[in-house]
Amino acid sequence: MKKRNKLMLLTLSMMLLIPLLTACGGEAKQNEQERTLRIGVLYGGGDEQHIRQEYTDIFEYMNGNISIEIVPAVDTSEYNYSDSAGPDPTEEMRKLLTGANPVDVAIVDSDSFQQYVRDGQFKQLDALIQKDGFDTSDIIPSVMDTIKMMGDGNIYGLAPTFSSKALYYNKTLFQKAGVELPTDSMTWDEAFELARRVANGEGKDRTYGFSFDQYRWGTAFYGVADYAGPLQLRTYDDKAEKMAINTPQWEKVYDTIATLSQDNIMPGRKDDDNGGSLGEGRYNPLDHDLFLSGKVAMMMNYYSYTSELFDISKNAGKIKNFQMPEWDVVTIPHHPEAPGISSGMRFDSIMAINTQAQNPDDAWQFVQFINGEDWAKIKSRSTYELVTRKSFIKPKEGMNYNIQSFYAMKPAPGNPAEEKLHQKYRNLWIVKNSAEELFKKRIEGKLTTADMLKQWETKGNQLLPMIKKNPNKSIFGDEAVQKAVYGD
DSSP states (O other): OHHHHHHHHHHHHHHHHHHHHHHHHHHHHHHHHHHEEEEEEEEEEEEOOIIIIIIIHHHHHHOTTTEEEEEEEEEEETTTSSSSSSSOHHHHHHHHHHHHSSOOOEEOOHHHHHHHHHTOOOOHHHHHHHTTOOOOOTHHHHHHHHHHHHHHOOOOOBBBBEEEEEEEEEHHHHHTTTOOOOOTTHHHHHHHHHHHOOOOOGGGBBBSSBBSSSTTOOOOGGGGGHHHGGGGOOOOTSSSBBOOOHEEEEEEHHHHHHHHHHHSSSSOTTTTTOOOOOTTTTTOOTTTTTTTTBSSSEEEEEEEEEHHHHHHHHHHGGSSHHHHOOOEEOOOOBTSSSTEEOOOOOOOOOEEETOOOOOHHHHHHHHHHHHHHHHHHHHHTTTEEEEBGGGOOOTTOOOOOOOGGGTSEEEEOOOOOHHHHHHHHHGGGGHHHHHHHHHHHHTTSSSSSHHHHHHHHHHHHHHHHHHHSSSSSSOOTOHHHHHHHOOO
C-alpha cells in the first residue's frame, strides 16, 4: 500500500512538473526566436494607433514572438507648423527600403507602388503564393488585374482593402419625374441624358440631375478629375515646362461639364441656392447634403457614404421636415474610349516585401495574414473601405443595395508621368487652381471653353517656371504668383 501511495505521489508530481518544464523550455525557446518586423509607411507621426489597430495589433497577438516596429517615411508632425510641404514621401520611403537598416514590409499607395516595382525594390510574390498555396481566387478580379497590371503581369504586392465610388441615385425623384432608373455600365453621355430629364424646378425649388459630390456649395470644376481620369489626358509636358491643356480633347471635357453646370443640371451655379434647408433658419447637419435633402437625383460618392445613410435612416423620425430618400447605387459611368474603366477605385494600402528585407519570412507571413480570409472576415465590418475578398463584401445589416457596383469596374490606371511631376513639384496644385475662376466665367457665359483653355494655358506657362524654382516651399502668397493666378 505504501509503495502504491509513493508511486501515485511520484506520478502526480511528474504530471505537475512536466507542464512547468515544458513552459520553461517553451519560454526559453520562444525568447530565442523573438524577432522584430519593421514595417514602413508613407506618413506617420507620434501616434501609430491607426496603423496598429488596423493591421498590426492582431498579428502581434497571434504571433507572440514577433514585435512590430512602425517606421514612417515622413513624420508629418514635423511639418504641421512649417511653410514647407516637407520631403517627398516616395523618396523618403526609398531610403527606408535601401538604407543600412531597411524595412521588411512597405505599405504604400498605388502611385508609389508602381515606381518601386519599376525600380526593382519589391519582391515578386508569385512563387511564394504558389509554394504556400495562398488562395487568391476570392480576391476581386479587378483588384488582382490591377495589381498584375502595375507589375507588368506579375504580383509584387497585395491590397487587403480598397476605396471605391459608385453612383448613388434617389429612386423617388426618378419615379416622380417618370424617368427610368439608372443602370450599371452606363456611358457618361447616357448618365448625363438621364440627369437632364430628371432635373426640374426653378430657384430654391430646383432639383438637380447630377453632382460629383454631396455638398451644396460644391463646384463641378473639381469633379472634372473623376470624369476625365480614365482618358489619360495630360495637363503639362514631361518636364512641367509647358502646358498641355489647350487641346480638342480637353475642350470637349470642359465644355461638357461647363454646359451641364450652365444649364443648371449640376449644382453650384447660383450662390443664392440654399440646397433645400431643413432647419427653418437654424443650423441642421443635413442642410449641406444635396442628396439627403432631396436636391440631387444622382451623385458620386465613396462606399463610406452608406454608413451615413444607415445612421440617418435609423434616426429619420427624429429629424424635423426630413423624409429619408429611397436610394440605390449603380456603377460609375464610363467613356466609350475606356470601356469598363472608372476613376472611382483606389488603393491606399498595398503591402509589399522589400527585396532587401532582413526578415523576409515573417514579412511574407504578415502579408499573407493581412490579405487572408481571417483578417477579411474581421475587417469586413469597416465603415470606410471594402475588403478585397468578395466573399466578405455584403451590405450593412438591414440594408439592401447593389454593393457589386463598388467593385464591378476596373480602376483607371493613373498617369505615372504626371503623378511623378506632382511628387517632385508639390506646388503644381496652384496651376490647377488657377483655372477655377476661368471655369466660373465659362459657366456664366463670359468666356467660351476655347478661350478659357487659352487663358489657362497662358497662366500655367507663367506659373510653371516659378513652381520649378520653388518646388516645395509654400509660394501661393507670393506677389508674382498671385498676379499670375488672378491677374492685375
